[in-house]
Amino acid sequence: MWIRSRFLNRFSPSSQTSFAIYLTADFAQVTSLQNLVARFEGRIDEVNKDLEEIHAVEEAQAQARENLRKKAHRISLAHQHSKESHPGITQPALQPHPPAGSQPFAFHYVGPPEPTDTAMDVPPKNLKRRRQGGDVGNSSNPVREHREQAVLSGGKQRKNGSSISSFYSEPSSPKEKGIAKSPERRSRSTATAKSVAQESDDLNDDDDYGSDTETVEALYESKRAPKDETITQVMTLLNVLVEKVNNLLENVPPTLTTVPKNVHPVVAQHLVASGQRRPPVPKDNFMPWNQNENDNRPACPVKRPVERVAALAYVRVAFATCLGRKSKKDPLPPGPPDGVAAPTRQEFWVRWLEPFNSDFNTAACGIVTRQIMEDFPTLFTENCFEDLFKMVAAHMKYNILLYRRQHLPAGDISEAKRLAAASSNWRRHTIFQKRIYITSTVKALRRHRRLLNDLGIDGTSSDEEDPQTPGLYKVKRIKQLSSSVVQLKQKLDDAYEALVKVPNRKGSRGRKQVRTAESSSRKFRIKGLPVNCVNRIWYNRLSSVQKDVFRFADYEYDFKFPDEILKM
Structure with a gap:
């Protein structure tokens, strides 16, 4: 902060206001970009939470499958025991068959049709309800079918018909874009996982033979998707989301007109601008002469952009700081002592009697340029190094000439002639x-x-x-x-x-x-x-x-x- 305050104090109030406006616009846009990054980080956190919910749903599915396997095993033992206890009555049996495709195993009915309920030792508990619903073997309960479908889908299908994977795809409407998931939707997903576990417990407590058979048939005869299909889809969509975030952060829109560009792209554009406060050099005009036509070629001074003025101002401040000058009126320090091969940040020197592009002075320019980039990391990137280096080299050339003027011998009139010509x-x-x-x-x-x-x-x-x-x-x-x-x-x-x-x-x-x-x-x-x-x-x-x-x-x-x- 002391560097910034010292930097601003070197300008007039109007210049300070212009530069302050420039910095305010810069910080505001940087803050906007940080908010954008925070929003995407929030989306990623939501994805992680959904992944945890998916794992919970899968665990509930696995527990439900295990309970159903146990239930099917008990049903098979009950049929076998009933057949041995009543040899005169033919009971339908469930025999396991080899697995088909990705199914762990499949049950199929073998034997004659299901006997009447009166022939069974233990009648079903909900026999009356089943008879009222229609045929026992082909009964269709919408509530039970919905519960079975919830077990099969693993809670992936939401009440509004949109899956978790589709939630992370591109929003279908502008209203959905950029809206974080609400707590209601998050609690809804958690409730789905809990409902699956609760349904598996209900299935364990239900001793209804017919309902167990329907559940086993619906679970193991339907074609299920691969276990990791949902996770794969979510990870694929996450990769797409990360790529979009990276592209957004790298390709900042040109509307960031003063983001110092990392120098965001706008300072970089003004750094290469010539912007001298002089009329443009007129090019040879060989068009036919006609005094009745107006000549609209620009002839006014071209003012430097505000970004370039700010960069040039800090180049002067940084160079003076490296030299140890507190004011522009202070004399320039002497050159390096004998034995100094190259300047460093701790021991910064300039060889005033050498040209500005000598090896020693070029190294000094590089040190000042790096110092400026470190002072404003959000303003200048590596792409701006060459343009900043040219500014520093031009300022060093001016300081070399200034040093020579300050050490002119007494009675020399060359400085008076220079001022008169200027x-x-x-x-x-x-x-x-x-x-x-x-x-x-x-x-x-x-x-x-x-x-x-x-x-x-x-x-x-x-x-x-x-x-x-x-x-x-x-x-x-x-x-x-x-x-x-x-x-x-x-x-x-x-x-x-x-x-x-x-x-x-x-x-x-x-x-x-x-x-x-x-x-x-x-x-x-x-x-x-x-x-x-x-x-x-x-x-x-x-x-x-x-x-x-x-x-x-x-x-x-x-x-x-x-x-x-x-x-x-």
């Missing part, structure tokens, strides 16, 4: 954006939008502050452009001052610029301009090969400008 370059960007803005605001000036886009930053005149007169900037013209282009750009600047920088409007006034005869020393690389947009003298000095390289357009550009705008 300021001039920034002013060119500012002027370019003002011209793009005025052409987008005034409809009559949109016909000049393509020319500005093709000229780009390289076609914008640079100005330098006069050292003799601070606040006065001398403009250096681009000698390759015609005077008509120079006048057009000057009018666009004046229109911006007239329409935007009014006295009652907030904002700084324009700089005082003085156009001189000095020319810019930058190379001219712009291609595809109309012939009348370039300087005629410079154009005539070009060879045929050079003209082919620049690919000038055979088009007469119209520099028409509504001067009434300047009078507003």
Whole structure:
């Protein structure tokens, strides 16, 4: 937490708010994913409970089968004893036959039809009830058939007609999706197992000869499924469920737009984005010229995504922490002492006099990258290592240049020149954006939008502050452009001052610029301009090969400008 608070304190309140919103969205989506995993773990726990219920049902089935075998054995002995006690009466006998298929054994009637009840020594207890129900040998009791079917099915069939295996298949309706099993359904399954055991006890207590015979016939003459069929189905469905969970966790939907992606996939997408805060480099446009068509190419600065800004910010924090710097104003530490072959986390060094991609400095970049990934394991995965390493290497390159500037000898003016060039370059960007803005605001000036886009930053005149007169900037013209282009750009600047920088409007006034005869020393690389947009003298000095390289357009550009705008 101290790392996070220290990290956020380095930014302005607005930046802290943006990054806090980003982290909040990240943690919220991570929490949502954790809830999803917990829900599936709950489903797996329910499956385990159902497996226990299945085992209980199977044990009850086994106990019922054992009781029925004992009952059948007693019935057989009773028939044999009755035959020996009454030799004049022919009794139906039950003789065991060899097992058929997967059946343990099977009983079949042998002998004449069943005698009347009066010929038996011990009449059945429910003789009256059986006679009322119909024929004794073919009586059909719906309640008893239902109980026998429950014994055969082992409690797998639920009251609503859905089996345990079908419960773990895909939900049949959206309402059933994602709903955990209720306690009523769980107690219902437990009650099924108990009912099977209770029924087996009832069968043991029932001495009814006819009902025992019906039960034996229904149990051993019906074709039963293999013993482990239910378990196999449940395990198969469990495997399918596990595969779906894994696919869901691996293929996180792109709607997780700020999951830092493990960097969830969204930070990974923004890590590879260029995202420099500069206008895009204009590509050569060789389309036919037509000033009546609007040029909609983007010319505004491309802002870095919030995720990339946060990653770059922590790269700076992590690098400074490894170096032991508490503030960006602190001087950089010296290089490693002699004898240090490679940096470590405990002894972190940078060789400032070597390039950033040397073996020693590359190892240092790897240490910082690994530290960042360990600090945010849910943000960055191994797939993000290469992009993070590039960020760290770029920051190390900057720090190497900073170290060399901090150790310049006294009286060196190279740093002053660098700052002046950077300021001039920034002013060119500012002027370019003002011209793009005025052409987008005034409809009559949109016909000049393509020319500005093709000229780009390289076609914008640079100005330098006069050292003799601070606040006065001398403009250096681009000698390759015609005077008509120079006048057009000057009018666009004046229109911006007239329409935007009014006295009652907030904002700084324009700089005082003085156009001189000095020319810019930058190379001219712009291609595809109309012939009348370039300087005629410079154009005539070009060879045929050079003209082919620049690919000038055979088009007469119209520099028409509504001067009434300047009078507003």
